Amino acid sequence: MTNKKILITGASRGLGLAISKKLSSQYELILHASSKESFTTTLPNSHILCADLSNPEQVSDFCKQLKKEHGGELYGVINNAGVTFDNSLIFQPEKAIDTMLNVNLRAPIMICKTAMKIFSLSKKGVIINISSVVGETGNAFQAVYASTKAGLVALSRSLAQEVAALNEEHSIRVLSISxxxxxxxxxxxxxxxxxxxxxxxxxSKRFGKAEDVAELISFLLSEQSAYVNGTNIHINGGLA
Structure with missing residues (x-):
């Protein structure tokens, strides 16, 4: 166990919960969900930080609280939270579009902004943005969702280059997985x-398991992956 803190958004279920379980014995965790009631599993060495990521004001407050309470030890950020409302774009309500844009892209951008401020002081840290295969392939009835996921890949690559432009010596990495x-x-x-x-x-003739992704996340946070940066890693069983 280290004194490094890792933020995981959307940590109360699914992929986020699997990642949290995998990392709980290695790091001190900051677990995000929309409400405390969302958590049905209690993990040791963890803190809960709640916000509705579709609400820009709550995201702003969340980022301020993250920096104030955990800024000194924050080492990693896993932007995992995401939503989709599958529908033809022609019939997609504007509210659904705004929610996907806010949760899937705007909130990660703001959280990355906060993390980069924190990491710039210690000159170390890792950001992993969870994209999706559809961010590259596209998918019918997921035009907005796919756009947000493609945006996360571009965000990660750009931030990795930005870190290098601002800091000659650093150990800050930004990447995405799909x-x-x-x-x-x-x-x-x-x-x-x-x-x-x-x-x-x-x-591979099977769907992936959340634990497959959690194992990859664990590796990418470790020193063994120190030269993995500014790239998008596919974990899809060979899906073309």
Missing amino acids: PGFIETDMTDKLPEKEKEKYLKMIP
Whole structure:
């Protein structure tokens, strides 16, 4: 156990919970969800920090609290929280569009901004933004969601270059990962015919598990991955 603190957004269930469980024995965790009631699992060495990421004012308060309470020890940020409302763009309500843009892209940008301020003092830290395979391939009825996920890849690459431009000597890394079809409550909503179609496209012949992604996150936070920076890593079983 180190004194390094790792922030994980969307940590109360699914992928975020799996990541939290994996990292709980290695780091002190700052776990985010929209409310404390969202947490049904208690993890040791963890702090809970809540905010509705669709609300810019709450995101601003969240970032101020993060810096005030944990700025001294913050080492890693996992921007995992995300939402999707699948629909043809023609019929997509503006409220749903705004929510996806705010939660999936604006909130991570603001959290990255806060983390970069903190990391600039210690000249060390890791930001991992969770994108998606659809950020590269696109997907019908997910135009807005896919756009936000593509944005996270561009954000990560740009910030990695920005760090280098501002600091000659540093150990700050920014990268993204793009999971494919991972068994979560989001993929559980897919019709069986859709699942069968995608399964045929995956060379590994199975959907990924949240634990697969958690293992990758653990590696990327470690010193063993010190030369992995400014890139997007696919974890999708070979899905083309």
